[in-house]
Amino acid sequence: MDWNPKQKxxxxxxxxxxxxYSFKVSDGLAARESGWxxxxxxFTAPELQxxxxxxxxxxxxxxxxxxxxxxxxxxxxRQCLADTVIxxxxxxxxxxxxxxxxxxxxxxxxxxxxxxxxxxxxxLDEDGNAPEVLPEMxxxxxxxxxxxxxxxxxxxxxxxxxxxGISQGRNLLLANVFRAADFTxxxxxxxxxIRNLQLNxxxxxxxxxxxxSGEEEMSLYRYFKSVERL
Numbered sequence: 487m488d489w490n491p492k493q494k495x496x497x498x499x500x501x502x503x504x505x506x507y508s509f510k511v512s513d514g515l516a517a518r519e520s521g522w523x524x525x526x527x528x529f530t531a532p533e534l535q536x537x538x539x540x541x542x543x544x545x546x547x548x549x550x551x552x553x554x555x556x557x558x559x560x561x562x563x564r565q566c567l568a569d570t571v572i573x574x575x576x577x578x579x580x581x582x583x584x585x586x587x588x589x590x591x592x593x594x595x596x597x598x599x600x601x602x603x604x605x606x607x608x609x610l611d612e613d614g615n616a617p618e619v620l621p622e623m624x625x626x627x628x629x630x631x632x633x634x635x636x637x638x639x640x641x642x643x644x645x646x647x648x649x650x651g652i653s654q655g656r657n658l659l660l661a662n663v664f665r666a667a668d669f670t671x672x673x674x675x676x677x678x679x680i681r682n683l684q685l686n687x688x689x690x691x692x693x694x695x696x697x698x699s700g701e702e703e704m705s706l707y708r709y710f711k712s713v714e715r716l
Contacts, residue, residue, distance in 0.1 A: 496512055496539050496540060497511075497512050497538050497539055497540030497542070498511050498533065498538045498540070498541055498542070499512075499541075499542040499543075499625075500534075500541075500542065500544070501544050501622065501642070501696060502543065502599070502601050502602040502619075503545075503599075503644040504598065504599050504645040505644065506523050506601070507523055507525070508522050508696065508697050509523075509531075509534070511533055519697060520533070521697045522644070525601050525604075528601070528604060528605060528608065529608075534605065534608055535608075537609075537611060537612050537614070538611060538612065539612055541609055541610065541611050541617040542620075543602060543605055543606045543609070543617045543618075543619045543620070544619070544622045545595055545597070545619050545621055545622065546621075546642060546645060546649060546696075547594060547596075547597050547622070548571065548647045548649075548665070549567065549571045549573065549577070549593055549597065550567075550591060550593040550594075551566060551569075551570040551571070551591075551593070552584070552590075552591055552592075552623075552627075552661045553589060553590045553592055554588060554589055554590075555583070555585075555588050558589075558590040558592075560581065563590075563592045567579055567592045567594065571594075574596070576596070577594045577596040578594055578595055579592065579593070580595065582620060582624055584627050584628075586631055586656070587627060587656075587658045591621065591623060591627070593621040593624075595621070622642050622649050622695070623649055623651070623663065625695065626640045626641070626642065626649055626651040626695065627651055627658075629651075629693065629695065629716050630651050630652075630658070631653075633693060635691060636654055636655055637652075637654055637685050637689075637690045638651075638653045638654070638693075639651075639652050639690060639692045640693045640695065640716065641676065641692060641693070641694050641695070642694065642695045642696040643666070643672045644696050646667055647663050647664065647665055648663065648664040648666045648672040648675050650662055650664065650676065650679060652685070659683050660679055660683065662679075669702050669705070673706070687709045687710045687711070688710070688711060689711055690710060690711055691711050691713070691714055692706060692710045692712075692713055692714070693716050694713070694714070694716065695715075698713070698715070
């Protein structure tokens with residue numbers, strides 16, 4: 487990937503999982519992607535050694551639950567998340583509003599890694615502020631509204647988990663994380679969700695936020711109208 491430190495850049499988005507991280511640098515018209523990198527490259531990658539107008543750091547945590555705003559109670563959010571996923575006693579629990587879907591996303595950023603915190607302290611915005619580390623599901627929900635199709639599918643896959651959001655127009659149909667040891671299993675859950683929601687993949691595009699190998703992309707192309715990267 488060619489890198490010109492003098493090039494005008496409008497932002498960087500970084501995704502972190504237990505196995506490493508990836509990033510995308512955008513100038514507003516085009517983007518350059520890194521693919522998955524190991525933690526040992528954090529302090530040597532030139533893209534992580536500068537400031538940006540916009541910095542997003544997402545953690546692919548499977549510990550998430552989406553709660554309608556009308557039912558959300560901050561005092562009971564830990565129990566709400568514990569009813570959905572397995573929490574350890576020391577797990578931190580946070581929440582963030584998703585007003586586009588009239589919901590609160592409850593999540594834990596505690597998944598046994600320190601990489602997301604290291605990156606958020608290293609890659610600052612132009613004012614010197616560290617970005618907040620937010621769950622991948624938050625950005626999936628935001629990106630659903632950017633897709634210019636009626637049937638909208640946005641997914642991420644890394645470290646044995648498929649993160650999936652599906653909507654029709656502004657109607658959210660699914661926001662969930664599935665444990666999938668390999669990409670074939672991730673595809674199974676993707677197709678199962680589509681079938682249960684009675685969507686036709688042959689007239690639907692699927693958008694992935696995480697890097698895909700050529701083999702993974704070609705496998706998806708056998709079923710979907712198109713496979714796109716966000």
